[in-house]
Amino acid sequence: MTKDEIFEFFRRLAEDNPAPETELEYGNAYQLVVAVALSAQATDVGVNKATRKLFAEVETPEQMITLGEDGLKQHIKTIGLFNSKAKNVIALSQMLIDEFGGEVPDTREELVRLPGVGRKTANVVLNCWFGQETFAVDTHIFRVGNRTGLARGKTPEQVEAKLEKRVPQPFRLHAHHWLILHGRYICKARLPECWHCPVIDLCRFRQKVLEKPKGR
Numbered sequence: 001m002t003k004d005e006i007f008e009f010f011r012r013l014a015e016d017n018p019a020p021e022t023e024l025e026y027g028n029a030y031q032l033v034v035a036v037a038l039s040a041q042a043t044d045v046g047v048n049k050a051t052r053k054l055f056a057e058v059e060t061p062e063q064m065i066t067l068g069e070d071g072l073k074q075h076i077k078t079i080g081l082f083n084s085k086a087k088n089v090i091a092l093s094q095m096l097i098d099e100f101g102g103e104v105p106d107t108r109e110e111l112v113r114l115p116g117v118g119r120k121t122a123n124v125v126l127n128c129w130f131g132q133e134t135f136a137v138d139t140h141i142f143r144v145g146n147r148t149g150l151a152r153g154k155t156p157e158q159v160e161a162k163l164e165k166r167v168p169q170p171f172r173l174h175a176h177h178w179l180i181l182h183g184r185y186i187c188k189a190r191l192p193e194c195w196h197c198p199v200i201d202l203c204r205f206r207q208k209v210l211e212k213p214k215g216r
Contacts, residue, residue: 041080
């Protein structure tokens with residue numbers, strides 16, 4: 001895509017949804033870290049179902065430690081990989097207490113030191129809570145970046161680097177939300193719903209699905 005096309009791409013997404021937000025539910029920075037860590041290989045809907053009761057009980061790392069690993073597992077057992085995720089959440093909670101006074105740090109370098117927190121999770125926290133211009137490349141953004149030609153790459157890191165270079169102001173803060181939502185609801189993995197895509201004319205994807213299949 002050209003610079004003008006990229007600007008128009010985001011202008012249309014912004015016009016359709018001026019203030020996009022993550023669909024994960026949380027009440028503070030700590031709960032956001034936990035929710036994003038739990039969301040790996042799981043849906044936001046599934047995570048939200050599990051964390052509503054959990055977050056009513058647990059708001060701080062200290063409260064999570066008191067709940068304990070077994071108690072946490074009871075809350076999140078409907079989420080994939082819940083055993084390893086519970087272990088990581090307890091470990092990251094202890095690290096927050098020991099090294100950060102119970103507060104969530106605001107740098108990527110510090111966040112990725114937390115157990116179970118990778119670059120993508122760190123970028124989500126930095127963007128959603130601290131208002132930093134980051135690009136958290138999940139499966140949706142990876143797919144949209146490659147399909148559309150916006151940011152092609154063989155790895156999430158390559159796609160992130162392309163987005164860093166190409167996404168213009170004033171769209172940088174919300175760009176990753178628009179891309180995630182676009183991938184989740186329109187540019188779907190199995191069947192992209194090109195027939196109602198607002199950026200279809202800018203997209204470089206060759207196998208566009210121009211008509212809604214019968215029965216859908």
